[in-house]
Amino acid sequence: MKSFQFTKMHALGNNYIYIDMFQEHLEEEQLATLAVQVSTVHTGIGSDGMILICPSEHAPVKMRIFNSDGSEGKNCGNGLRCVAKYAYENKLVTERVFLIETLSGLVRANVHVESGLVEQVTIDMGSPRLQQNEIPVKADDPQARLINGEMEFSGEQHYVTAVSMGNPHLIFYVDDIEQAPLTTLGPLVEKDPRFPEGVNVEFVEVVNNREIHFRVWERGSGVTQACGTGACAAVVSSVLNHHTARGKDTVVHLAGGDLIINWTEEGSVMMTGPAETVCKGTYYIKS
Numbered sequence: 001m002k003s004f005q006f007t008k009m010h011a012l013g014n015n016y017i018y019i020d021m022f023q024e025h026l027e028e029e030q031l032a033t034l035a036v037q038v039s040t041v042h043t044g045i046g047s048d049g050m051i052l053i054c055p056s057e058h059a060p061v062k063m064r065i066f067n068s069d070g071s072e073g074k075n076c077g078n079g080l081r082c083v084a085k086y087a088y089e090n091k092l093v094t095e096r097v098f099l100i101e102t103l104s105g106l107v108r109a110n111v112h113v114e115s116g117l118v119e120q121v122t123i124d125m126g127s128p129r130l131q132q133n134e135i136p137v138k139a140d141d142p143q144a145r146l147i148n149g150e151m152e153f154s155g156e157q158h159y160v161t162a163v164s165m166g167n168p169h170l171i172f173y174v175d176d177i178e179q180a181p182l183t184t185l186g187p188l189v190e191k192d193p194r195f196p197e198g199v200n201v202e203f204v205e206v207v208n209n210r211e212i213h214f215r216v217w218e219r220g221s222g223v224t225q226a227c228g229t230g231a232c233a234a235v236v237s238s239v240l241n242h243h244t245a246r247g248k249d250t251v252v253h254l255a256g257g258d259l260i261i262n263w264t265e266e267g268s269v270m271m272t273g274p275a276e277t278v279c280k281g282t283y284y285i286k287s
């Protein structure tokens with residue numbers, strides 16, 4: 001029976017099965033099915049998806065992320081922090097600051113090490129993309145931004161902001177995060193035809209100009225405890241909607257814990273937060 005070694009890691013509860021492609025070989029055609037199988041709780045390992053840590057021609061390491069439904073995402077903030085921790089602790093890199101390639105470009109990781117272990121990671125996530133054709137959102141004017149724009153979902157008008165952090169996000173503001181319509185509006189908006197590639201759906205309650213509450217329905221995985229790119233998109237949206245300030249640290253309270261996000265004056269979105277190893281094991285591939 002074919003098998004591979006895996007590491008399960010999580011970042012604020014957003015958990016993935018990580019496979020070291022410097023050591024393992026998997027066929028491209030089997031990756032989507034494998035992501036579904038390993039993610040399934042009862043018959044697999046149980047996770048929000050699968051992440052490959054791959055060799056790269058442009059950086060010491062490349063990340064590929066598959067959601068639990070087998071679809072491939074182009075970026076994953078929590079995954080990047082875990083990949084950075086794995087790369088440093090497993091000596092795929094020797095420096096504490098290094099590049100990671102993603103399907104949406106290169107990002108810079110900075111690992112914060114205590115007693116030889118990476119506890120926190122800061123990722124320079126690059127600049128957000130705001131034009132509707134970059135998200136993508138179908139629009140009469142594809143170059144225009146969607147900031148606090150009106151959109152109808154199931155007969156109700158909502159004010160939404162669209163941000164790409166290499167992957168698509170749509171942000172809704174709510175008065176009480178505990179009442180956010182995560183499991184009703186989330187799946188409906190994710191698959192709305194106005195988002196040709198689907199969309200990650202985020203709900204935000206503003207606490208004050210340095211703090212927000214956040215919940216997410218992720219494209220391809222549903223409700224998760226945290227979404228790094230989503231938290232970055234929520235802070236960008238909150239600056240654009242004058243709820244928080246650019247160039248200042250904003251604390252994002254996610255279901256799984258806190259992230260510090262700063263959309264700098266220079267343009268980059270900086271994300272700082274933890275990454276943890278859960279366990280390692282052997283997975284036997286179903287034939």
Ligand SMILES: N[C@@H](CCC[C@H](N)C(=O)O)C(=O)O
Pocket residue numbers: 014065067072073074075076077078079167168200218219220221224226227228229230
């Ligand atoms: N959990 C992630 C994002 C994973 C990919 C996303 N569901 C997509 O399809 O774009 C994060 O931490 O950013």
